[in-house]
Amino acid sequence: MHVSPEIITNRASSNIQAAFKQVSGKLLPYRHLRPFSYWDNYYGVNPQITSEHFQLLDYKTIQRFENKGYIAKRVDELGITDVFPRSYFSVADALASRTKADAIWFVKPTHMTGGRGITCHTNESLKSLELPKFHFIQEQVDEIELYEGRKYTARAYVFIHDKKLYVFDDGFVMIHGTPYNDKSIDFATQVDHRGYHQPDSPIKMKRITELPDADKKLSSIQQQLRKLKPVLDEMIAMSSPIHYGLLGIDLLFKRMNSAFFIELNSKSNFVHTELINNSLNTPFFTSILTSLYTHEKDSRLTQI
Missing domain, CATH: 3.30.1490 (Dna Ligase; domain 1)
Structure with missing residues (x-):
């Protein structure tokens, strides 16, 4: 028997629907299920979303933290070192x-x-x-780890809810299609990952847990997130039992598996290749829904 509440989304809808199917069994004991929303107000406010819904944090707060310059300034103002370039x-x-x-x-x-x-x-x-x-x-960022001679960027998944900050136990890596030269200013070498979803693309996606020494890498992400936490205090304070935030933190791994953050995204994309959707994005939303509806921290989320 599939049990789910009213759901209102305009992003990652298929992943969220799949996650509700995964968590359905845990919802059976509950007589009332709070309606759920994941709605980006960039497309306009949805009047059907009320104070009864689980919902994203205040949109102005989300927009402020989406500003990469704002994050860079806050890191500097708070004297946080060795986390961002x-x-x-x-x-x-x-x-x-x-x-x-x-x-x-x-x-x-x-x-x-x-x-x-x-x-x-x-x-x-x-x-x-x-x-x-x-x-x-x-x-x-110097001395970065490569994958088969190519630069790759990783993304960590972060969940903010009820004045608490959590990080998921996996993320993805986007492996560039051009061999890396640290002195190159070529866009394809340093930045480009367009077309990664095409079957014949030289850009490849993997999960962090598929990398060598993944446990050390994930531990380093947690350590760096603890240092970054003061920057996120406003978002954490704005969260509540029904208001939540989702972050994607882009990072590079330096040699010896140390994480170095390069961008924070408060409006992250959670739709990628079918493999990443099924093995990472849907499980992430499953953990979120488990925490929201059962009031217990999911085992795949680590509180920072």
């Missing part, structure tokens, strides 16, 4: 920092995702750059 809001400040003569810089828009709008620069090309409005500069 050093970031700058002018070319002069970046070039004046103590860095290497052959440094590589990433110029990023504050609100775009998926690598859109990012450009890569040497010291020389940065000198002649007029920093576009709503962009900032991030220093390259």
Whole structure:
């Protein structure tokens, strides 16, 4: 018997429906099931979502934390080191920092995702750059771990609910299609993962748990998230028994399996390849729904 409440979604709908099927047996004992919503107000407010629904955090808060520049500034203001790359809001400040003569810089828009709008620069090309409005500069992370000679970016999944912060026990990695050269400013080498969902794409996806020393990598993510937690205090404080937040934290693994965060996404995409949807995204939502409806922390979530 399949048991589920009223569900209102405009993102990741198939994964959420699949997760409700997974958790259905745990919902059988409950006489009343609070309706559930996962709605991005970018597409407009849904008047059917009321105070009775499980729902995302206040949209203004979500938007503020989606601003990559805001996160970079908060990390700096709070004196948090060795978690995010050093970031700058002018070319002069970046070039004046103590860095290497052959440094590589990433110029990023504050609100775009998926690598859109990012450009890569040497010291020389940065000198002649007029920093576009709503962009900032991030220093390259050195000595990153590669996968078969290619750069890869990982994403950790984070759940915020009822004044608590949790991290899921898995995430994904996006493996670039071009062999890595740490001095390259080529977009395909450093950033590009467009078309990863195509069967013949050179871009490949895996789960973090499929990587070597995955347990050490996941432990490092937890350690780094503890350092980052003060940046997330506002989101945590805004959460409640019915208000929740979901984060995707993009990161690189340095040698010796240490995690180094590069972006925080408060409006993460949870729809990827069929394999990742089935083996990662649906289980993540299953853990979330288990926690929301049974009032018990799911075993796959670690509280930070």
